Amino acid sequence: MATPRVRCDQAAAWSLLRQHFDKGGRGFDLRQAFAQDAGRFAAFSQEAPHVFADLSKNRVDAEAQALLVRLARECGLEAHRDAMFAGERINTTENRAVKHWLLRAPRIAGDGDSQAVHETLDAMLAYAERIRADAGITDVVNIGIGGSDLGPQMAVAALDSFVTPGKRFHFVSNVDGHELAAVLKQLDAQSTLFLIASKTFTTLETMTNARSAKAWFEAQGGTDTARHFAALTTNVGAARAFGITTTFGFWDWVGGRYSLWSAIGLPIAIAVGADGFRQLLAGAHAMDQHFRTAPLESNLPVRLGLLDVWYRNFHGFTSRSIAPYHSALRRLPAYLQQLEMESNGKSVDTEGRALAYGTSPVLWGEPGTNGQHAYFQMLHQGTDTVPVEFFAVRRPAHGLPVHHDLLLANALAQAQALMQGKADAGGHKNFSGNRPSSFFLLDALTPASLGALLAMYEHRVFTSGSLWGIDSFDQWGVELGKVLAQDIAPRLATGDAGGLDPSTAGLLQRIRGA
Template identity: 60%
Template sequence: MSQAVGGVAWTALAGHYEAHGRELKLQERFASDAARFERFSLQAPEVFADLSKNLWDEHTRRLLLELAQEADLPAHREALFTGQPINSTEGRAVLHTALRAPRGAAPFCDDVHAVLDALLAYADTVRAEADAGRITDVVNIGIGGSDLGPAMATIALQPWQHRALRLHFVSNVDGHDIAPLLARLDARKTLFIIASKTFTTQETMANAQAARAWFLAQGGVDTARHFVGVTTNLKAAADFGITQTFGFWDWVGGRYSLWSAIGLPLAIAIGPQAFREFLAGAHAMDEHFRHAPLAQNLPVQLGLLDVWYRNFHGFASRSVAPYHQGLRRFAAYLQQLEMESNGKCVDQGGAPLTVATSPVVWGEAGTNGQHAYFQMLHQGTDVIPVDFIAVKTPTHTRYELPEAVRTPLADQHTKLLANCLAQSQALMQGKTAAEALGEKAPTASPDLAPEVLARHRSFPGNRPSTTLLLEALTPRALGALIALHEHRVFTSGVVWGINSFDQWGVELGKALCNQLLPRLASGDVTGLDASTAGLLAKVRA
């Protein structure tokens, strides 16, 4: 068990929650403390955070910082950065921070920069092919960390994308993912990236085989020119027909691999200079996390808030609401980052945990979420903390558009920001039935008494949120934002005393799938449970 869970600070937090934390009223705190916003705000590299609308006070924060010290967070943090084998079940270091460090500033730097230089030179070659009209489409075939990160980041940085290139991402073994894409591609002008460390990942290799079969059927003859591998299995790649490969190391976990050669599609899309800016933003956040005092350390503060909400308030999920269309896949990316990392039920020593770990992370971009699930956030029976992400300056100005379009687009961005600020205000402020009674309802049933209608139109309020504000969604800012969340997850994992860097939970289903595949062909149900046997028979019927 973590030395923090059940320790002195943990016990003090539990007592504080029962005595004060459970009843903390945000409106009252703002009314009595004119400096609350300033005292509960932090500036980190590229990211400003308003933490003032969270259910905590100075006493809470002090106890949480004591909890971090009791968990020995500074020592764990240093072990991460210095390459100690903190992934204990696999005996590996965890060095995604080394992937974005300057030359000579981290372990394995020479190896990292040798691969990075070769990768970016190749990306430039592909972009030159696009300039000449010889490559128009790049298809990344991967799954999990080999898909979610590159896909999310490429969408987020679309204003930087080479205008003659279209980027596509295929991950699902379901043929409905790749088939419609292949049907509209030109084999002569398509580059496929096969991203699989072992070159054996079932879903990735199935799609890779389909892509190669399509390429050859379309008259393609130069597989080596149109397929590139991101893998360490050079023999398997060569057998496939691939000669150009980029590798990475066993200390690069899948969900932390965007900074490695797995980021090749992003590097092709935005170019070497912007990709280096992306890495630099992440490194700046690394430095902040490593060196800032815990009380001014944004990833630490967020990770401790996550523990406060999960274990003391009992909040089981967190919603992510990015008010920027470019971040529409960010919640999906965070799902893997957080739930695969901290969705554990035993501690580092293998003992069953006595406390809850990862919350369910979910969300949707911008005002789309308001018209879908925000009803539950405001009036539902569950309290769900929300992370709002706002971007001050739009980057759609990078597109070549007529002036007649630019002005209304600027106005739309103002509306977007107003919506973001209003939603966090509404969650905190709420509306009493008395206030609703004094307002005229836009529509109202004549059969309902005004008092009854007022109760339907009231909001409990006092619902917590964090707002993260970026100046602009640039490569550097995106790198910092992602690294911020990596270190946030690390912080809560340290407090819980778990290994945030293995993922054995995904293995059992894979193994059973391999056992069921021949049974789907033969119909043999010997030894299967009744449900699986019955379903298998139905599928084959």
């Protein structure tokens, strides 16, 4: 039975937070807060496994933070968290447990799921090592979509300095044939390994790309499908019918956007090796333990999730910008978009009741310093206040002089400028300041630190979703468009517009040239 939860707007602390916001939170000024409290940086910064977070440049004071913690307790956050780690079926709309955390936990004696996880992990990593040692395989192509693409693609890019030499990694997700065609032009069939990532082996986009990849492989003279294709799926029969004999499965308690820790992470394992992949898991597990055991007041994922509630539901901020000051983290914004918006982009609670408050903000961003020369104009002088999250790494993975100091200087300066602003009587050069940001600092970008950072975000999303009273682990919103696409696809060939709305019918005829 699911653990009882209290929706945030039904908790006593909710009205107290509203009173506090109306009294002082609405007009909170970061510059005054620092002037009045010399210890603000220390009080609003925190060390967690592999991650240092400076939250001091956020519009929150000690009283608001204390009330948010009280809200979390009144909503039953701790019990909900413990229920997840106990394997209860907290994904209520699909009647599933949520156990992605088990994928990175050490082997648990007597736990059947843990045993299965480690058997699959060992087999997958042994296969990854064979591929790494196979000089005949120079290119690895991952074909998947959503969580079967975004996580592995982001992680392989992030860990580029750890990637084995002599192999190139490609990711194909879009059903748009231009993407696959562009990758195939770079390949030799005899030296390419295709990884088909689909739990059911029926995902429309993935299987369309997989069939086209196989047709290309055969047209190029390829005959050994078993050597050049592997499947990350639970549908072993369908994979075998496709010609694939090497398969690695996962479980229904692993959501797609939480799956890079599973067999879906095979491209990561091939890229960084078995030891590197185990370090990724270990970093995530360390953050799991922090989230599981640290008091709410000093629990970094909890503090971040509570800040999200404070900003979304009291300040009314509708978006958040992700600014990684490390080019290897260039796919982090896209990965976090799915993690947060697919998890918490909901408008009803777990009972199906409409919500009277906002949930997931819009996440967006680009790597710095590129973003500074694109959208930072709006962040500094636009009419909307957008909290920004900076990511920086103390030690670079390259030896080029000057570059890293300039990169870090820009990150620090942009956060400083957003907060401090600058007065200009003419108006055009006026920076209002008091614009909030968070700053995350890693000593180095390693498999362990990346694992911890990603797990921190997973638990942050869990925290805000828990307080909002929603199911953060389903994603029914992606289904309707898929169903309609199945209906429309054959109409493109026949021209049948019967039953379609006038706009869709008109576009259909326009596309067909009718």
